[in-house]
Amino acid sequence: MEVGPMGIFQTVADLLKMLQKEDLIPKAADRPIFLIGPILVFVAIFAGFSVLPLTSETAGAAVGSGVFLLLAIVSLDVLGILMAGWGSNNKFSLFGAIRSIAQIISFEIPLGLSVLCVVILSQSMDLQEISRQQGVYSETPIYLFGIRSSGVSVTDLGGILSWNVVRSPFLIVGFLIFFISGLAESNRAPFDLPESESELVGGYHTEYSGFRWGIFMLAEYGMMLLMSILGVILFFGGWNTPLINVGTLRFADWTMGVYWEGFWLMAKALMLVFIQIWIRWTYPRLRVDQLMSLSWKYLTPFALLLVFLSAIWRLLMF
Amino acid sequence: MIELLTYVFGALIVVSGLALVFTNNLIHAAFLLAFCLLNVAGFYVIHHANFLAIVQILIYAGGILILLAFGIMLTNRSENGKVLTKNHLLFFGLLCAVGMAMMLYALITNPKTGTIEAIQSVEQVTQIGMRLLTQYILAFELIAFLLLVVLVGAAFTGKKSYDA
Numbered sequence: 001m002e003v004g005p006m007g008i009f010q011t012v013a014d015l016l017k018m019l020q021k022e023d024l025i026p027k028a029a030d031r032p033i034f035l036i037g038p039i040l041v042f043v044a045i046f047a048g049f050s051v052l053p054l055t056s057e058t059a060g061a062a063v064g065s066g067v068f069l070l071l072a073i074v075s076l077d078v079l080g081i082l083m084a085g086w087g088s089n090n091k092f093s094l095f096g097a098i099r100s101i102a103q104i105i106s107f108e109i110p111l112g113l114s115v116l117c118v119v120i121l122s123q124s125m126d127l128q129e130i131s132r133q134q135g136v137y138s139e140t141p142i143y144l145f146g147i148r149s150s151g152v153s154v155t156d157l158g159g160i161l162s163w164n165v166v167r168s169p170f171l172i173v174g175f176l177i178f179f180i181s182g183l184a185e186s187n188r189a190p191f192d193l194p195e196s197e198s199e200l201v202g203g204y205h206t207e208y209s210g211f212r213w214g215i216f217m218l219a220e221y222g223m224m225l226l227m228s229i230l231g232v233i234l235f236f237g238g239w240n241t242p243l244i245n246v247g248t249l250r251f252a253d254w255t256m257g258v259y260w261e262g263f264w265l266m267a268k269a270l271m272l273v274f275i276q277i278w279i280r281w282t283y284p285r286l287r288v289d290q291l292m293s294l295s296w297k298y299l300t301p302f303a304l305l306l307v308f309l310s311a312i313w314r315l316l317m318f
Numbered sequence: 319m320i321e322l323l324t325y326v327f328g329a330l331i332v333v334s335g336l337a338l339v340f341t342n343n344l345i346h347a348a349f350l351l352a353f354c355l356l357n358v359a360g361f362y363v364i365h366h367a368n369f370l371a372i373v374q375i376l377i378y379a380g381g382i383l384i385l386l387a388f389g390i391m392l393t394n395r396s397e398n399g400k401v402l403t404k405n406h407l408l409f410f411g412l413l414c415a416v417g418m419a420m421m422l423y424a425l426i427t428n429p430k431t432g433t434i435e436a437i438q439s440v441e442q443v444t445q446i447g448m449r450l451l452t453q454y455i456l457a458f459e460l461i462a463f464l465l466l467v468v469l470v471g472a473a474f475t476g477k478k479s480y481d482a
Contacts, residue, residue: 030345030346032346033345033346033349036349063368064368064369064442064443065368065369065372065442065443068372068376069368069372071376072372072373072375072376072380073375075375075376075380075381076375076379076380078380078384079349079352079379079380079383079384079387082384082387082388082391083349085391086345086387086391094391097391098388098391098392101384101388105384125443
């Protein structure tokens with residue numbers, strides 16, 4: 001039962017269906033809070049998109065501290081979840097909200113630290129500047145694996161060799177920490193404890209129906225896309241092409257330009273979204289205590305170590 | 319434009335602040351406080367203090383307020399599902415408010431304090447970083463140390479006591 005060829009219109013059909021449904025408000029709910037909750041979640045996550053650079057010429061708000069602003073605004077979605085969980089006046093909702101907040105606050109720390117590694121290495125919080133440094137448009141010379149003493153300059157080769165994960169290879173661990181924390185931030189499996197249907201019915205959105213429920217669902221997918229695009233910009237070259245200039249075959253120069261750049265960014269980001277969905281259907285859900293020990297005992301110490309390493313790498317190699 | 323926005327945000331701050339003081343519903347008060355703090359962040363943005371605005375959102379609205387609301391959520395509700403509060407300590411509250419107002423008045427009328435010309439956005443972060451690690455290094459390190467002590471203290475207090 002899918003709409004369109006290979007079911008590609010299914011989401012649209014689902015949304016149209018949800019728009020027509022009645023907007024139910026439980027009698028015992030705290031009415032204003034119940035109504036505002038989903039809107040706040042939506043605003044917080046979609047405001048995060050406002051600072052993303054899509055190509056070298058098209059960018060959102062040119063905020064000097066873009067990545068910082070993004071993390072700050074996205075952290076506000078907790079407030080919306082709190083409103084939804086409390087306003088529903090339902091024990092499943094409240095437990096879902098409590099779990100969700102504990103999880104998001106804990107995982108914000110490794111997330112922030114892994115972002116900080118990239119900020120230290122590129123000496124900028126401007127996402128457009130971070131993207132520009134990872135390709136043929138870079139104003140500073142790029143050396144192979146960031147090692148200046150090797151003398152192998154890859155600035156005009158461009159492509160994958162100038163991405164942050166290749167420039168400073170230990171950032172691959174940083175990306176793993178970023179990716180795991182990003183999964184937890186968007187409440188995706190294996191971190192979907194806040195809405196685990198086998199224990200909590202639906203978690204913080206148990207009482208919602210129709211369009212307001214749809215906002216929660218779409219905000220989750222919006223968060224996945226936002227985290228993927230941010231990950232691509234920070235670690236995998238943003239809108240830069242993965243192809244390398246080989247002698248007279250200028251693959252990197254040929255595949256740059258406004259349309260190509262937009263294509264590369266979205267292709268890489270959708271690849272990460274695919275991995276997130278793949279993980280959801282592969283791994284079982286974590287227990288609450290496992291979740292907390294993962295964040296505080298494993299990810300945070302490793303992320304701190306990486307921040308230290310990035311500072312040293314920056315001093316020695318650049 | 320800036321003037322208009324100043325009045326809009328100012329009005330929102332005043333309204334949400336007053337509503338926050340006069341409501342009896344504790345969780346409504348917490349969310350009104352969040353709204354008030356976000357409006358203060360808006361105030362910073364229109365006066366080109368972008369970094370300060372982001373810090374305001376991250377620390378007050380995103381951090382402290384969530385802890386506050388989290389605390390309220392874990393308290394018991396009354397039968398009708400609300401956590402209600404009343405006005406206590408009116409005398410000391412009034413004293414604090416009057417003292418604060420006098421201090422603010424003294425600050426505004428003092429000719430020595432005024433707006434310093436705004437440093438533009440990209441420079442802002444660099445400038446703040448430079449000053450924190452040179453001019454204000456002692457205060458910066460002391461705050462870092464204090465936070466570490468608080469963290470260890472919190473972990474120790476939160477630990478289950480086995481000898482009790």
